[in-house]
Amino acid sequence: MTTPMIEHPRTLHVEHSMGTVFTIDIRDGGAWAAAIADVCTWLHRVDRVFSTYRDDSEICRIQRGELAVADADPDVAVVLDECARLQRQTAGYFTAVYAAKLDPTGFVKGWAIERASAMLRAHGSRNHAVNGGGDVQAAGEAAPGQPWRIGITDPHGRARVRDVVSGRDFAVATSGVAERGAHIINPFSGVAATELASVTVVGPSLTIADVYATAAFAMGDNAVRWLQRQPAYDGLVVDADGHAHTTSGWTSAAA
């Protein structure tokens, strides 16, 4: 018994960078080695410039007073300006400067992934998804006529999918404690936020979705109320007891 085969092109690449793993999944036909090489060069460059774990990164050198922002990689000023803008927009719950320490890492990964997707578009790919450690920017469709389907892991059991979202040209970011423990500090209380298990934000830009997810996580019980006021973005919040709360625009695509 033979089932008819319908082949769809797919190029998959997995790259370790920034202490996590990036998955690049291209669903257009053709050869993508050069585009993937460009994206990987970009990801490693972002790590070298922005890592707070590398003593020789430009961020660490700026922190120590050895390098002026004006003399640094031009992207440093771009990132710090955007961080300042998003700090105001999130009522201070997202910040790249905490306890006199410069740490834009909460912004950089989502931004780097969104840029990676833009680079793939510039190389001619209209249908792809880039996933960096659990934050996804998706372009076009997974297959002709089929939007991307992104599963959201259950923070209380990471082999389980808690919900599924579906769409074209959209981003999904999740912040939570499931993988690396309580690491998101509420900048107003000075202690790690523990009211929630995870916050997932869906919207057009991964840079914004990622920052909103982190800020909302730090807000704790006010997360859904705040996300509800952000145009073009929706959220799924799973609290520490495992209960799910969503904004009114959240649309599940779970079967």
Add this chain to the structure above:
Amino acid sequence: MRRAILAIVSTTAALVMILSFKTHGTAPVTTPPAAVSSTGTSSGSTTSSSSSTTASTSTGTKTVTGNAVDTQYGPVQVQVTVTNGKVTSATAVDYPQNSPRDQEINAYAIPTLNQEATQTGTANIDMVSGATYTSEGYIQSLQSALNKA
């Protein structure tokens, strides 16, 4: 007794869940699967930290056998059949059957396993979002399972 059944079902269902996240379904099921047979290949790609693989997602039927998992009742090994990206059947190829009680449990558990696995397979996802994993955590992540599917 009922707890024993549930333990086996949940252990095997969890294993099936990992196996069942096929990269992506491309068409509704049009042909019933031949149970435990392989009539098509899916994306046969493996990945590593610095290599790309080009493959095709496809419709068709493929059968995957999971690793044997030691449960408190004995080893359990599950085989699932994936058709057009969905789990269409699951069979326990190795399970405790020494005592009459084992056999009684399995008479109930195996059909339940099959039903649960089939429902789980409908999740049918392309990518996974979750709290940021480390390089080590990635190995156990659903995304890693998807990338191998």
